[in-house]
Amino acid sequence: MENDRPMKSDRPRKMVEPRLPTPIGSTQGTGMTPLPDDLVAAQCVRMALMYAVGAGLWTMGLVMGSLVLPDANQFGPYAAQIKTVGIATCLLMLGYTRFSPCGHPRKINVGLTFLVVNAFLIALLNSWTEQPLTFRPLSWIAIVIVVYAMIAPSTPRKMLVASMIAATMDPLGVWLAHRRGLPVPSAAMTFAMFYPNYACAIISILPSHVLHRLGRQIRTAREMGSYQLVELLGHGGMGEVWRARHRLLARDAAIKLVRPEVLGAGSQAETRTILRRFEREAQATAALNSPHTINLFDFGMTGEGTFYYVMELLAGRDLESLIREFGPLPAGRVIYLLRQACHSLADAHARGFVHRDIKPANIYVCRMGLEYDFVKVLDFGLVKVRDHREAGQTLLTADHGTTGTPAYMAPEIILGETDVDRRADVYALGCVAYYMLTGQLVFEADTPMKMLVQHVQSQPVPPSQRTELKIPRELDQLVMSCLEKDPKNRPHDAGELFTLACRCRMGDEWETTQAREWWEQHLPEFTGALTIPGSTPDVPAAGMLAIS
Template sequence: MIFRWRRARKPTSFWPGHSRPPDEKSGSFCGNRSTIQGVDAPRGTLAPAVGRIAGREGDAGRSRLSNATLAAELVGRNHVQLSWIAVAALAGLITIPFFAGMLQREVADALDTRLIRVTLITAVLITLAVILIERLGWFKPMALLRVGLLYQLVIAATIAVFENAIPWQPDEYVRGTSAITLWLVSFALLVPAPPLMAAFYCFAGAATGPFVYFLLTHAGYPDVDPSRLTVHYAPCFLIPIVSALVNSRALRMERLAARARELGSYELYEPLNQGGMGEVWRARHRFLKRDAAVKVIRPDVLLLQPGRTADSLRKRFEQEALAIAQLQSPHTVAIHDFGLTEDGGFYYAMELLDGYTLQTLVERFGPQPPGRVVHILTQACASLEEAHQRGMIHRDVKPNNLFLCHLGTSFDFCKLLDFGLVKHILQQDQSQMTASGAIAGTPACLAPEVAAGAPAIDHRVDLYGLGCVAYWLLSGQPVFDEPHPTAMIVAHLQKHPLPPSQRAGIPIPPDLDNLILRLLAKEPDARPGSAAELSGLLRQCRDLPPWTPADAERWWHAHAILPHPHTGTQAHATLHVAESRQ
């Protein structure tokens, strides 16, 4: 009887001092209140939790989502499979030569040779050693994986010696595919490894056949017709491709499972978007069965960034969650949860919306009626006004960050997204959250004072961005249609835009035309003083064709978005990547 010793694993904590997942007593929050370190706090008071997150930079370095570490985890949890395949190999080493010798005289003669005997005894001893190593747990998972891959080569070489030590008869046809092929396939299916590593060792195992043949012929064994040898060993060299594909699939499934395990109460089941810094997933709360969009920043990507850039991106992600958590407007995307993954990454869960960004809306359906544009803009003003009253500047108001959806019984419901560049007016130390020398914002909607690098900006940069959004909605074109981002930034600084009525294919009321040009004024003082004032001015525009709830309902019925999993659904969640986008 073989006894197994297992080391007890320490519980992994999401937060220092806690071993519970974030949905119990962690730094997550749901609804109107949050629980941080077991203390109830009003919604939005996440600063203590974020402080603790920022202190875990060392933990972020231990990423568990790379291929190597995922494979090591798979071996760590399923290391007994290495014993299984070793036991199967041991049974084959003992029984196959015995029965083959009974049935075939050539095999029996070969078994009497010193070469076969030494090879079989050596392979049996190595197999017993591998089983013992696995059972006693002497090696860490990655070291155990390397032992297993080397053992794969040992058995492949043993099979090659057994096959080539039996002389080929001159009138013999083809023996068939080498048994090395079956061994390599079995190993690939049972022992997970990083795809490239698995393919390399599998190729080396396939090469043992021709290599052993080469050694034996130089030692005096008879030559074989090259065509026969090719037919015998060629299939072995296809298995490395199979091994890489099998392991890629296994590790992808493990990565999905790891994500699901690490993100508290949320189960991730469909990727929605991917960027340079992280991923957005469609997720479902395990208990409430409510879909959400989970945005994740990956620590393994952070580690590849220069120190200041990584710190800046980490702060921007934390800041986005904090900013959204403090806002109550129904026209601001709601956040359900926020926490730290086991591997040191961050995530937060937002409401999942089905609809269109304003960018996509115009690209698919063309310029929008002025009445509808005013209806959308007044809702955006409601979100911005609350943020501005709380001392926040969004700094990235653009068509891609405003989302139009059908929410309950409300049609044409607008939500403001992506607070990753939010700036607190009274906290100037947080004003620079970008890499050195970079401009915070999107070139197509960049306020002149931001483009000029003004040291102090205020909420009116968001009103300028909203003017760019209005221009896009009415004309289907950006304010300045320049070929390069740099040229676009210069245009915002120096050029005066044409009225949208001159570029739109639809009539635009003069009051709305002039108000949009006022929003696009170079001087902030020439723009409306607040989002609330802008909302009033929009409602006062004369000669504005009405856009009623019945109009909105008819439009959505005509352009209905099919529910998941059918195509046509577009989730609101976007990734804020380091590169500036037009």
């Protein structure tokens, strides 16, 4: 790729001063970083389980006191009513935590009220009847405080305040007993009997501190440059894909984490070499400007040596899952999608790139603004640059690995030819079009090796003979021309294939209106109101980005 050399000028250049750090979020000055959303959600699930256990314990106490050992009930005439209130409180909190649309922070704060209410109910049972004046066993309030502190992800300050109030419920119960005329211990003896409550209240801040320190460590580990990981979308052979958010622009993005061992990094020197090639190819890839090529925002390497790409976040389905769920597509729609994929690859081919891993999983059909069936081609970060100085050397072809998927791999790649060019992508596009038309692979085999052999030696059956859907002759021939064994007999590149696809008349049979109607009927979750920047799209995580 050639770069224009900038013209020399004697005019002094103005340099923009570096931007000062901008405060992030709303927790500045609080001394406490909010926990990651997924960690808070997991803790809320555990809180719901705790409420269920609490309801079970109150129920067991009610049954034991009312039916099994009624003569041993020493908690007064209103014990059944108090225990019933305890059961109702636990069940109410269980339902609220599981089904309320309120956010997790509010649920956590309401849970602190639950702690105090349960402590008050226990205190009433502990002091409703006359009790010893010099000694009492360990109160259940102390146990509830410790258990709650180990599960609820409240801040240490809130946990300490709520726990101290809960610990005070037993002395409050003693005072209420005094007001009712019962003999009670002195204030000093009361504190001596219930000091374990206060000790547990002080100890309760330790689990909270540990949890929030863990949250800070997780947030730090998840920070990728200016982006912060929010939600795991999926994982595959290359690594993981996360939904992320830019910390200043509040823009959602997708971050793909690539494990170093996948790229063949066996030593520090190899890691540095791969990083330089990674940087060079990522910069070249970012220059692609077809609207049907996924946008690359950023890239880099973490302190642990994990490479990452920051890409635009897409709402839709990859072709593989789309066809697996809904079956083969009509010819008009296939041409409509094929033209867009060719547009993306034509831009890459014109710049000297060869993708080498075109497959349905790397072609994303999504909603883009008001358009539906909008194609985005993925994984351009791992293309091969047609540079003879580094022939055959790319992120996935350098010494330790090969690239491509057997079902879509061109014969020349399988045979290990060094001069693999754009026509390998044309062959893969033919395989993808074949899959869209028939819902089947070009060649079926028990093992990848048998499939590779068929790609090299066997002649494919025309797609029109493998489906009941009508496939026009010109489209049938176009697909078969892409699947020629000899690259010389295929369209020269994606640009030529794009031209041929535009000449297919049935491509006009599918347009934006039909695409929108199809999505509204089959994928309504993607047809709602557009979200504003910074809001979380109401889209299933599995449908946000293809994983390869």
